[in-house]
Amino acid sequence: MARGFRSIHSRLFLLFLTCMTAILIIVSFLYYSRSLDIIHSKISDIAQKNISQTAGLFDLMLEGYNSVTKSLNGNYELTRLLQETSSNPAVSVINERSITNIIGATYFSRKEIVGIHIITNAGKVYSYERQFGGVININYEQTEWYLKLKASSGNMVWLGFYPGSLVNKMQQDTVFVFGRQLYDLTDYKSIGMIIIETDPAPITEALSNVSISPGTRAFITGKDDHVIASKGQQEAKWPVFTELPKPSKAHEIMVDDESDQLIVAAKTLLADWTIYGITPKSDLNAEINQTRLYLAIVVLVLIVVSTALASLVSKTIASPLKLLIREMKKVELGNFSGSVNVNSFDEINSLVSSFNRMVHRMDELIDRIKLSSVSEKNAQLQALQSQVNPHFLYNTLDMIYWMLDEKENERLSRVVLSLSQMFRYSSNWGEASQTTLGQELEQIRHYLTIIETRLDNRLETEIEVSEQWLDVILPKVTIQPIIENAVKYGLEPLGIPCKLQVSAEQHNHELHIRITDHGMGMEEETLRQVRASLEMNSTLAIEPLNQARRGIGLHNVHARINMMFGEAYGIHVESQKGQGTTVIVVIPIPLQGGAWR
Known part of the structure; x- marks a missing residue:
């Protein structure tokens, strides 16, 4: 290992690879830091933009709901009929039908309205809703929502989400409820209250706009930090809203990313609502993780490429010397037929040329010695071969054949002739x-x-x-x-x-x-x-010489x-x-x- 490290190839390879790897690490670190800052800034901007749009959407929605209650409160005919009393049952029936028709007209003005209820101070209840014939909660005067409306002074009260209708016990679908006290505009005297129940889907869909990842939790809280609507988490796991940042004025946006969560908050204009979007940092790191993985893959690929380049550069310089050393070792083993062909630096080319000339001269000298030795052996072999020349054997067999033929020994002559032809055929391997x-x-x-x-x-x-x-x-x-x-x-x-x-x-x-x-x-x-x-x-297989020929x-x-x-x-x-x-x-x-x- 120490000897290999001392070679030119190894040292050039390590030097080039170390320099390339150091440059890659520095560039990758700077790129990752910059990318991280850009991603954090982009995510923060997106979160602020989403919650700002959501606050504006809620303002439009609440303005529409507010207009519905104002239209009922400003209906002179409705306020008159609600205050009118008659001993005639027929007149009372006509008045109730007129009140229901006025409420129904408002009901059909917006498709998300589920029910409209008017409760007079005299205890009478008028309703228009999807499901008629419901059972009225007789204990409504002790409920929290009733007390909130009773304590209000004509302003809109946003009660929030409820698992069913506040008035009709038969209506068990989730509803969003808001209302206000109903006043006689002539003498500004309270004559009852209006409760409107709507489909919560528009609010839930608007609240979904706050999400920037699958793990985002969205909330709407009222003035006293109670949750009006939520999306993404059960009630038992709601955060403590008094500890979260709260905007002081409408459309102000607060951002807090100091903890393990990104918290954005905005305030609506019409209602004293605060919209929260809470996203875990682990969700936000998904894009960062992808960037990190991409960067790691790029760095690994570049390291492999750098390794290949380092090997190529070092090999280009060290290969001529290695080739020369290899040929020298062959010469040590007695192989003088090789030569080195390189195109490198002038000094190395000169060294290689001198080596080739030396090996060539040594090879010529050895060939001369071999030729001299072979000439002597060939002379000895020719002398031995002349004693068993094939033509001598052919001629001898032919002579035996003619001698047998003259004596009319046809059978034996055929055998001798066949043997002569077989020997001539089997010994003639000159052509192929x-x-x-x-x-x-x-x-x-x-x-x-x-x-x-x-x-x-x-x-x-x-x-x-x-x-x-x-x-x-x-x-x-x-x-x-x-x-x-x-x-x-x-x-x-x-x-x-x-x-x-x-x-x-x-x-x-x-x-x-x-x-x-x-x-x-x-x-x-x-x-x-x-x-x-x-x-x-x-x-x-070549048979050993000491075995009999088979x-x-x-x-x-x-x-x-x-x-x-x-x-x-x-x-x-x-x-x-x-x-x-x-x-x-x-x-x-x-x-x-x-x-x-």
């Missing part, structure tokens, strides 16, 4: 290690001449191959080893006349050459071992077919004990022009 199927079959016929003579004509052979396949290319000495195995292990041990068949047939783009003997066959275990051996690595076997043939055509080709073995063995040689059929199918 491949041949045609026709040449291979001709070689087989010479081999079978010798075998049939040796077995005293106990072997019957049948070769059926169409002429169209005679030009197909295959490795030299492919079929002869298979026939040799068939004769040695399948036919000869029987000691009776046997039959051997060689045929060829096309299967799609492959040529299947079948060599079938009707001999002993193989046990299942032996067949399994043979197939497993063929499925192993097909690389030809000829070319199935594994050798299969490996050479693999190397020539690919692993899709080779030999397959089928056998059954007592029935014989079939070896199938699979090779490709060439297309026109010499390409394989």
Whole structure:
């Protein structure tokens, strides 16, 4: 580790990476701080704008409700009828119907009105509402809302949200209630009170405008800090409003973000209401967290890019030196054939050129020494080879053939001639290690001449191959080893006349050459071992020099077919004990022009 740190590559890499990382951290910190200030400022502005709009919306809404009560209080006919008393039942019925019609006209003036109730000082109750026939609360004079209205002096009293109607016990839907005392405008004498119940949805929807996050809680409080309406929290968890900031005048906005909550408050103009919006800082940090995550991802990506750049820069400078060191180590191991090609600084280029010239001169000297040594060995080999020259053997076998032919020993002469042709064929590897199927079959016929003579004509052979396949290319000495195995292990041990068949047939783009003997066959275990051996690595193994030569076997043939055509080709073995063995040689059929199918 210490040695690696002392290298040029490592030091340049660490220096560049440290500088880039420091710059990234400083820039990221400044960006994050600035983004945080902008987000806080933006959220505060949005909260103030929302609560200001909500206060203005409530002023418009309360102005409309106030107009409704004023229209009833200013109706001369209504105030007259409420004060008129008559002993005639018919007149009383007509008066009550007229009062109901006046109230109904006001009821239908605004769609959010649920019910309008007028309670006179004489205790009579007139109502117009969605659900008629309700049961009037006979104890209304002891209720809190009644006492509040009774104590007022004609101004609007905003009573707030109630779970049901204050007058009609049958009405159980939540309502927003407000009212005022009803006066006779002639002598300004109180004649009763008006209670109006409305659908709370408009107030709730307006209060929702305060929210700036899902966790925002919104409240409307009255003059004595009692909650008129709320959204977002149960009553048991309401904050202590006396401890919260409170605006001193209408439309004034107060902001408090010193605690773990952002609190904004505004005051309405018509009613002594204070609107609060309370948002947890954890909700506000959602956008900050996204910014932090985005920044972290960007920093990580930039660090990875910086690491790649640091590695590239340091590698560009250190690579020529590393390459030179690697080639020097090869020279130490005796490899003088390499050279270093770099395009770097002038000093390094000069050093590399000197090294290449030195290695080249050393390589030339070694080649001269090798040539001298090889010349001596070649002279010795040529002397030995002349003693066993193949042409000498061909000529000798031909001479024996003619001597036997003159003595009319035809059978033995055929054997000698076949042996001569086999030796000539198998020893001629000068051009290539491949041949045609026709040449291979001709070689087989010479081999079978010798075998049939040796077995005293106990072997019957049948070769059926169409002429169209005679030009197909295959490795030299492919079929002869298979026939040799068939004769040695399948036919000869029987000691009776046997039959051997060689045929060829096309299967799609492959040529299947079948060599079938009707001999002993193989046990299942032996067949399994043979197939497993063929499925192993097909690389030809070189036999040790101290082992006896066993000829070319199935594994050798299969490996050479693999190397020539690919692993899709080779030999397959089928056998059954007592029935014989079939070896199938699979090779490709060439297309026109010499390409394989």
